[in-house]
Amino acid sequence: MSNDKNINASEDISIAGTIKMLLGFVWKLDKVYYPILALLSISNAANTVLNIFIPKILIDGFSKDWNLTTFISVILTIAAAKFLLLQLKAFAKRQDDIHRAMLQAKFPMEFAKKVMAIDYANLEDAKVLDLKERALFPLTNFGALLQMLSSAVGFFTSLFTLVSVAAILANFSLVFTIVIAVLTLVALILSARFMNVLKEVTETIIPINRRYGYYTQIATEPRFQKEYRIYGMHTLMMKKINSYTEEIAVWLNNIYTTQGNTETTQALLTGITRFLTYSYVALRVLSDQFGTRIGLGDFSIIIGATESFANSFRGVVMDVVTLGQTISYLKPFCQFMSIPDTLMESGAKEIEALETLSFNNVSFSYPNTDKIILDKISFEINKGDKISIVGLNNAGKSTIVKLICRLFEPDSGRILWNGIDIREYDYKAYIDEISCVFQDFQLFPFTIRENIDTEHAMLNAEEGDYENVWKVLDDVGIKKEVEALPRKLDTYLDKSLYEDATDMSGGQKQKLAIARTIYKKADLVILDEPTAALDPLAESEVYENFNELTQKKTSIFISHRMSSSIFCDKILLLQDGKIVAFDSHKNLMNGDNLYRELFEAQASNYRG
Template structure:
């Protein structure tokens, strides 16, 4: 698949309106774009270009044959004996030349139509392959980016624009290839005009310049409008999805949100419509005025050719050929100039695609990574670790100093916002610390290969993904290379106590779950969570992390899940987060976090004896069950 990428492009102004230089600079995107097309399918690219090359000469050939037909018809009419009957003319051979020319023009017309259809067929196949290849590349590159990139609204806008470009830029390929075809046709028509009246070419060029300038200007305004409206368009899509999706249907009905969502959508859509309408009106008005200049140039030339014909300098066939050539040449040149302006405008959109591909992740594997420990012998050491999220002045965690020993089950406790999930993300290297460092078996975590680290880490977050796939696939994604290992999937389900859920489904492990697709069976929140936990067991990693994945389970079910987790975590390093103290008390050690710092550490018994925040929260929760 294509792997080429352009250099990072210069950012546009904040209003998205590109300068003239930026518009010309964007043309450099055409080279990597064409390279991607070539790499997508060389045979189809050659076929599209080759067919267009042949088709480029057909218009002038057909027009010239038409001139010959007219001249031949006039010659036959002027014969001394007059025009005989059709039978007489046919038998005498009078119509042989005329019939041959008509047959030739018919063959050219059929050939042009056939070539056009073949070009469309090749372009359609190439477009589909390109869209698929670019979409795959987009997903592959997105997978390499840092988690903080996806939490940045500006990058979300850029990703949204890039995603649209994978689907919407293939008409640019047709334009570029069509420009080549039209340029060859223009050259062939220009040769004919130069023979008869060279100054007509100059008249034509001068008449078309205003239309080109106007088209270029409005293309830039169109890009500016789309750029500025990217956040609002994402809001429109969000409101549309929220107002009509399975996930939100219950609350939308209960709270009567549909009116609010519809009003919000209408307000945003109306503003975007008005902005588009204003631009379309200006474009239509100025386009009409500027096109009139081109029409004036054509009729001046037409009058000149007609006068030369009346004087006897040109034949009627010459008049037809020259007038037709000038008209087609005007149309083609106008198309080339406007097309060039449109290509330049579309090249601006390619900036969105290639600038996304140019983003480099900050969290990456080192050039010469250390071998990942098999097994982990010492564990993880946090040395004065501090981290704050991009754009935030508040430290999410700071001055963390503790050791997660190999084979230890560690529980994290604290109120919302205390830094529990942030600590887990640092442990899995979804983020790197802003201060301090994290060691694994004496080496900085950044010295290990990123894929090796994550392959040895199994994490299930509270907001785990509900894949609308089969049960087996939902569990199998925990270890992609074992996706087809049904025995391993069944064992993971048994460990997570999800096997009973699977047994009750019509299709068993082949049952599609979720309501998005036909024949899908939806699960309760607790059932989904057991499937997600099975996903973690499927990974069979050295480090297991459960970040409140049992929130939808009742207290007894959660206790059973964590008890099983404790039993199955033998010789594994494990971290669990839960708000239920009855579950975390079975951990080897408990860390109490408060405002991003460690407030206390110890076993359940030790922390209860100290009588600090842990004991207070435990008693408050226990009182609720009395």
């Protein structure tokens, strides 16, 4: 795991680096796509070139007085060639659509894997979170990946066509080809200017659109609806949404105005190009004043080639511009994907059963802040100890948990497992020895069994460890509620996804989270505010069975309810980032300290 607390989320990646990464991702996720892209581009270009030659072949046939048999054989040959090309083109197009859709689905999956693989510290860094949003938005809201792949197909199709028709025109007249290229280039310069305006507007509008999308999303989410009604927040929400809508409308109006002016000028240039083309080629048919006279067949092929030249030239340039834009949109994605993975910096030592866990002069502050949360703290926990960590809000209680779980690294000092720095252990093996209910714990939209017995769920095992799952549910006092469900352990937990799912109360969910923690075969059990959502009776039941629940394992317990500390062997008292006491409940209650003050204040409230 990286020790660099301040990850430079804005570290730039060159265009070349971005292109290399994107090409690498496409190759990694779908190695068949590049051959499909080549096949589609070549078949498109070949079809265009064949269309140019068909009129010439037939006109020349009339000029040479082909007999009926020759005409029929030539027409059948052309039809067969055309049929084969169209079939090849259709096949390539179908495959392109399928594989593009697959890539569109796989890129966000790779992004999700990266989010789960990087240091957790990054996910509490505002810069990294902003980069995450900027990375995902072009994929999910702007369709940047599909646009990039479409532009790639268009670019290679236009390039292959351009090379072919340029050879035809250069053979006819090099000067004429240069004139057409210049006129086309002028039109493209105008298009490039518009595309540049579009790029600037898009870069401006992306953060606005992101906020607009966020507000419209939460406006419909059920979890916000009570507050909307009680506090009249819907009016303020609609005001914010409308303000972003109006701002987006102004930018879109600028885009369409510029686009309209550009298209008018381009249409004028296109008309001039066609007039010059038809005039010059017609003169070559009628006289030899401007060069060798040509026949009607050559007339048709030059007209067709000129149109294709202008279109393919425009296509090449416009697709390059579009590719450049989409690549720039996807640059934040590549930046985010460049953040190192946690597991890449794992140690190699094999971990042994816990005997001692100790903090040795550990100091810590969160990324991009100067506030010291933990200031050179030291303590040691022995095997089987039940430890309660107590302190005021923001004293650093949950921070200690995060450090033990390797979600963050200390700024200085060491955390030792059996006297060895935890960073020296194999990361996965170390995490396997820790089980935790976090303060903001999450259950997943899986079945109850899958949420608890994750090992069998990951193996897709039909025969799970049902007996022990039921036992741990009984231990935390939720077995009867689960047994009453129609599908029991196979009941899903999210009604928004599954019709036959169940929506549990906050207390029931917390019991499931405790059950998951106890079920995991770990040496160290950490419970961070595990009873916050439980009623007093359920809370008392958890406390009374605490030793049985933790199966005599080493346990760390954090709670604002001071009565929970009575069941623990020692209390670690935190104040202003330092340890001010580490002793038993009895001894601390005999002294003059913050713990006694907090305990008595809470006890008086209960008595009152």
